[in-house]
Amino acid sequence: MGVVIIHTSSLAQVSLTGQIRTRTELRDGQGTLPAKDAKASFFTTQRTRLNLGYAAERFRFLTSVQEVRVWGSDQSTISNLEGSKFFLHQAWGELILSDSVTIKVDNLSVKAGRQEIIYDDSRLLGNLDWLQQARRHDAVVIRFSHKGWIADAGFAFNQNHGQDTPNKSGSLYNGIPTAPVVPGTNGIGMLYKSMQYGYFARTGKLGKASLLFFKDDFQKTTTVENTTTFVPGVNSRVTVGAAVFATPSEHIKLTSAAYYQGNQDKLGNPLEAYNVTAAAAFKVYKFTTNPGFDFLSGNNTARQGKVNRRFDPLYGTPHKFWGMMDYFYAADQFGVDGSLSRSPGLLDIYLKNTFAAKENLVFTLDLHEFYAGNKVAAATEGATAEKTAAGRLGTEIDFVVNYNILKNVNIEAGYATMLGTTTLDLLKAPAANKQNTGQWAYLMLNFAPDFLAKANPGK
Template sequence: MKRNLLKALFFTGAGFILLQHTASAQVSLTGQLRTRTELRDGQGTLPAQDAKASVFTSQRTRLNLGYNASKYRVFVSVQDVRVWGSDQSTISNLEGSKLFLHQAWGEMILSDSATINVENLSIKAGRQEIMYDDSRLLGNLDWLQQARRHDAIVLKFSHKGWAADAGFAFNQNHGKDTPGKSGNIYNGTPTAPVVPGTNGIGMMYKSMQYLYAAKTMKYGKVTGLLFKDDFQKTQTIDGMITPVAGVNSRITIGGAVFSKVSDKIGFNAAAYYQGNNDRVGNTLDAYNLTADASYSSGKFTTNPGFDYLSGNNTTKQSSVNHRFDPLYGTPHKFWGFMDYFYVADPFGVDGNLTRSPGLVDYFIRNKFKASDKLIVALDLHEFYAANKIADSEVNPTGSTGSDRRLGTELDLVLNYSLLKNVNIEAGYATIFATDKLNVLKAPAKTKQDRGQWAYLMLNFTPDFLAKN
């Protein structure tokens, strides 16, 4: 009943806006219907010896309404995400709401020729996607059907090739003063069977603040990021992990260069440092280095490079955490489509996130535009641990030896445009793992040395107001 009422209100409001204001302002109404059928046989983690492959279809249905006036903008995106067949005759409370707001924000324009003479100065508030650069640390994670969004306020500035954003967020569990409970104690770990984030962190931030700056020039762009996220402190009380007053603050700082040397050659590089404290209060000292080059010749592009994400020496006990966390980016884009690294399923000795050795990824990405409608991509990854790997968590002083190689992954994607707003995509990925990767993935102790995954995705992106 609640869901039907929400739908009715939304469509009524959308229709009213379209009828009343189309003549005086710019209105957009777009959508997306994306179905993805997947075959999983070791996607995310190595399969157990007796594991059987699974097949399922998930669907994202999204409706986007935008309204642009001279002094402000409003955007609302409602989406429904579900697995085909998951609905029962009586819906369990554990399933949660399947219809929810993906985005709902308003942006007020503070600059124009009569007031502040800059290209843009605005304040954007509400539920929104936050994306910068190549989505390494901050991205919308669009591959995931649910995608990623933040409840935040962002001050935005741009003028003559310069851009700067300042963002702020403050999360609460409720908006009432409950007797016996502090309204500022935030439980970032939900009671429902879900894992917040996509990097195995398992906890939402209490608050976050960031400053992003960029300068666009003739041959590329230089960017800088200062990001702080604060996590509610916890204590074990009566055997249960309980949030208490205070926060542990993590600080990430760094920058990137995106350059185009010529029409055929490009070069990108980035370096980020993470310090202060991790989410549980340990001293944090970690970093991420990456560089890649690209060469385009006609229809073919090749893109070799490497990623280095620091980690812990798992054969030694330490109070300092050297594991770099890629914040709220898009791991699926960078570290293999099999999603073995920095996704919801953590990697570390016996699957323990705090005992992660970090990652070194040597990659070469290749793309071939076979025609105006067909694009073929083939990526190759060679994975290594960035630090020593212990035999097991119960034997942390043991070592699997000096060899840190984790495995080789191959990713193949074919994307074909059927119509202007309809495309079909098929992919296949496989990883050939070493025994070192077996140690780093949980829970099964005896696993197969190969995982594979395939998908077929049909994507409709209609523009309901466009002229045919």
């Protein structure tokens, strides 16, 4: 993060970097198919971020503050209903336990505080940097690495600030912010009460293989006469799996992964779900083509079952995998009439293409063909009906141009369209009177200065 200043007395390293990223968007069906009489929306969002880092011989430190806004949305005074705009994105300290005398490994450390948690390709755990707010966790992570072996363990425990605080009584956690902010992606609707994970990997000349064990616990609820209250105890969701990232040659990359999700969903229903994926990337001169598929299991929405088979991609980066228009596993719910319990899962067959015209100019063109992963109930037949709709959901085309104007200044423009079907209409609420085509365009300008760069001109 940024350029380093060396202090000869302590060999400390200081970094100070920033970011201003504006993104102007034209939305006419981003996230869900537009209604037939809907008009396109046009707006600009901005992220302003300042990062201060410090690294000494036995510890590291980072604090990152940011403000996110929609241009023109401010009132004379900021209402609590608008949520938090200026907040800490990261603030952590890392104690380094390894040394050259007693603990002779490449790294053994404990990292505590608000931090991004990123592993592998960000499929299940990532920082979701595309979203202006991004993603972070309040957690403790124990990190180990030595000669290509990696082993991390992470822990988190969330609590409300208010009546049931630790210095009073009770420990119920509703996991829902008081402001109208959607907690997390994937339509999960509530944050975890606690989480624990273990990540293990081995890197070598031909790539990397990894294992993940992740458990997140949600406060139990009870519903009486349509009123939901939180009660003692948690529902625990367990996700386990493995991934392989192989590079047999400089022109070929292979990726495969399989994950199982079980035990209970957030509401305590039995959970049995899985995700499998495979892809290959072939590079010829300046052109790279990347065919692959993703399958995420889902429920048979035409026949209600007792087991939830909807795979949830945890806290990853949906925007990176299932189309830039974020129809699936993002903030917009994906299920019959918008109900997650009636989500049929997803089969995504894709072909991603990249052309690096110059070192600072890159074009990408991604093609996605989407299918439901399970049966979809017809619109008027109800949750237990046998009649089903066709499984094909539509085709998405994403085109992006990325240009580095300067070392720390980048401009990116994109256009995407979804050519949807009536089945896709059923799965995006409200499921009625929609167009079959959605489109989205954006222009993003990113300034990422390194404020200490001149202090070390040799870098």
